[in-house]
Amino acid sequence: MKKKAIVIIPTYNERENIRRLVPALQEVFADKMISDWDLGILVVDDTSPDKTYEVVADLQRKHKNLYLLVNKKKSGLGGAYLKGMAHAFIELKADVIFEFDADFSHDPKKIPQFLAAIDRGADMVLGSRYIRGGGIPKNWGFHRKFLSVVGNIIIAVVLTNFKIRDWTTGYRAITRKVYDSVHRHLDSERFSGYTFQIGFLHRTVQAGYKVVEVPFMFVDRTHGKSKLGPEYIKNTLMYIIKVRIEQLLQSKVFKFVMVGGFGALVQLMSLQLYRFLLPEFQISILTKYLLATLLSIETAIVSNFIFNNIWTFSDRKLKPAQIPSKFVQFNLTSMGSLLIQLAIAAAGQQFIGIFDLFTLPILNVVVDTGMVFAVVGILVGMFWNFFAYTTFIWKKKK
Ligand SMILES: Nc1nc2c(ncn2[C@@H]2O[C@H](COP(=O)(O)OP(=O)(O)O)[C@@H](O)[C@H]2O)c(=O)[nH]1
Ligand SMILES: [Mg+2]
Structure with missing residues (x-):
C-alpha cells in the first residue's frame, strides 16, 4: 500500500491564491520521484469573507484528492492546523501532513525533497530559509529581515537549541508519530496564533525526535495580505520566556x-x-x-x-535502608565543602594577601580580598557538593 501525505493549507481570504495553488500542487504530486506516495490537499478555511471556501468547493469537482474543512469561527493559524491535522491523521488516515501557506511563499516543488527526508528516517522536516540553499527575499526591508533573522537567533538562545536554524518557518512535514506525541500538549487557547509553530517544534525537539531541514527560498506573496501582526512578536517572546522559566524551575x-x-x-x-x-x-x-x-x-x-x-x-529518592549510610556520605561531603572553603581562604591569604579592594556605594561596606576568597570558596564548595550529590549520593538509576 502507498504511504499517504496530506498538504494542509489554512486559508483566510486567499481565493486568488488557492485557485492557482491547487493545480500547481497537483503537478508536483505527479512527479515520478514520489510515485510511492499517495498525496492529497486539505484546505482549512475560517469562513473567509472573500469566500475562499467556494473556490475550493468548486475545485473539488475536478480534484478528487482535494478536501475542505470550513470553520464557522476564525480560530487562528494554530487552531486551523490542529483541526486540519486531526482530520488528516484520523479521518484521512495520513502518515504525514504538510503545513503549507496558500500564498505561494512555499515552493511546492520542494515537496519531494521533504518526503525523501522522511523516507530516510526524519520524523519532522522543516523548510529552512537559514541553511545553505535557502533564503529570504532580497527586497525585504531592513526591519523585516532583522525581525526574522534576529527573532530566530533569540528563540535559539532562549530555548538553548542551536541545531534548528529556522524556528519560525511555516513550511513543514510532520509524521503521525510526532503528531501523536505532541498535539495533546498544545491547547489551542494558548497556541492559537503563530506561537503554535514554535511551540510545536519545541515540543518535538524536546521529545527527542529527528528533525531535518531542507532549504527553500521564501517568496513574497503577490496576492492578498499577510495576517502576521505585531502581537506575534509579543506572543512569541512570552512563550519562549515562559518555557525557559518553567525549565529553570524544574x-x-x-x-x-x-x-x-x-x-x-x-x-x-x-x-x-x-x-x-x-x-x-x-x-x-x-x-x-x-x-x-x-x-x-x-x-x-x-x-x-x-x-x-x-x-x-x-x-x-533514597530507599529507607539507604538513608543512614547516605546521610554519613552527605556529612562527609559537607565536611569536604568546608575544607575546600578553608583551603581557599588559607591559600588566598598566603599567596595574595588580605587588603581592601573598594567600598560598596550606599551600604558603605569595604570589600576586601578576604570576602572575595569567601565567595570563591562558597562557589567552589557548591560545585563540589553538587558533583558529589549527583555522582555518589543520588546516583542516577540505570
Ligand atoms: N484558517 C485560517 N488560516 C489563516 C489564519 N491566519 C492566517 N492563515 C493562513 O495561514 C497562511 C499563512 O498566513 P500569512 O498571512 O501568509 O502569514 P505570513 O506568511 O507569516 O505573512 C495563509 O495561507 C493564511 O491564509 C486564520 O486565522 N485561519
Ligand atoms: Mg505568507
Whole structure:
C-alpha cells in the first residue's frame, strides 16, 4: 500500500491564491520521484469573507484528492492546523501532513525533497530559509529581515537549541508519530496564533525526535495580505520566556541552590535558638557558642539532606535502608565543602594577601580580598557538593 501525505493549507481570504495553488500542487504530486506516495490537499478555511471556501468547493469537482474543512469561527493559524491535522491523521488516515501557506511563499516543488527526508528516517522536516540553499527575499526591508533573522537567533538562545536554524518557518512535514506525541500538549487557547509553530517544534525537539531541514527560498506573496501582526512578536517572546522559566524551575541546579539557600537560613536561625536554649558552660575550649555553632551546622545539613532527597532528587529518592549510610556520605561531603572553603581562604591569604579592594556605594561596606576568597570558596564548595550529590549520593538509576 502507498504511504499517504496530506498538504494542509489554512486559508483566510486567499481565493486568488488557492485557485492557482491547487493545480500547481497537483503537478508536483505527479512527479515520478514520489510515485510511492499517495498525496492529497486539505484546505482549512475560517469562513473567509472573500469566500475562499467556494473556490475550493468548486475545485473539488475536478480534484478528487482535494478536501475542505470550513470553520464557522476564525480560530487562528494554530487552531486551523490542529483541526486540519486531526482530520488528516484520523479521518484521512495520513502518515504525514504538510503545513503549507496558500500564498505561494512555499515552493511546492520542494515537496519531494521533504518526503525523501522522511523516507530516510526524519520524523519532522522543516523548510529552512537559514541553511545553505535557502533564503529570504532580497527586497525585504531592513526591519523585516532583522525581525526574522534576529527573532530566530533569540528563540535559539532562549530555548538553548542551536541545531534548528529556522524556528519560525511555516513550511513543514510532520509524521503521525510526532503528531501523536505532541498535539495533546498544545491547547489551542494558548497556541492559537503563530506561537503554535514554535511551540510545536519545541515540543518535538524536546521529545527527542529527528528533525531535518531542507532549504527553500521564501517568496513574497503577490496576492492578498499577510495576517502576521505585531502581537506575534509579543506572543512569541512570552512563550519562549515562559518555557525557559518553567525549565529553570524544574532544573536540579535551581532546586539545589534553593535548598542550599534555605539551609543557610536554617543555620542562622537555629544558631540563635541553640544559643538561647543551651545552658551556660565552659569546658576547656568548647564554649556554649562553639557548640551552638556546630549544632546549627548539623541542623542545616539535616535540612539540606531532607529537601534534596524529597525535592531536588525526587526522581532518585533514597530507599529507607539507604538513608543512614547516605546521610554519613552527605556529612562527609559537607565536611569536604568546608575544607575546600578553608583551603581557599588559607591559600588566598598566603599567596595574595588580605587588603581592601573598594567600598560598596550606599551600604558603605569595604570589600576586601578576604570576602572575595569567601565567595570563591562558597562557589567552589557548591560545585563540589553538587558533583558529589549527583555522582555518589543520588546516583542516577540505570
Ligand atoms: N484558517 C485560517 N488560516 C489563516 C489564519 N491566519 C492566517 N492563515 C493562513 O495561514 C497562511 C499563512 O498566513 P500569512 O498571512 O501568509 O502569514 P505570513 O506568511 O507569516 O505573512 C495563509 O495561507 C493564511 O491564509 C486564520 O486565522 N485561519
Ligand atoms: Mg505568507
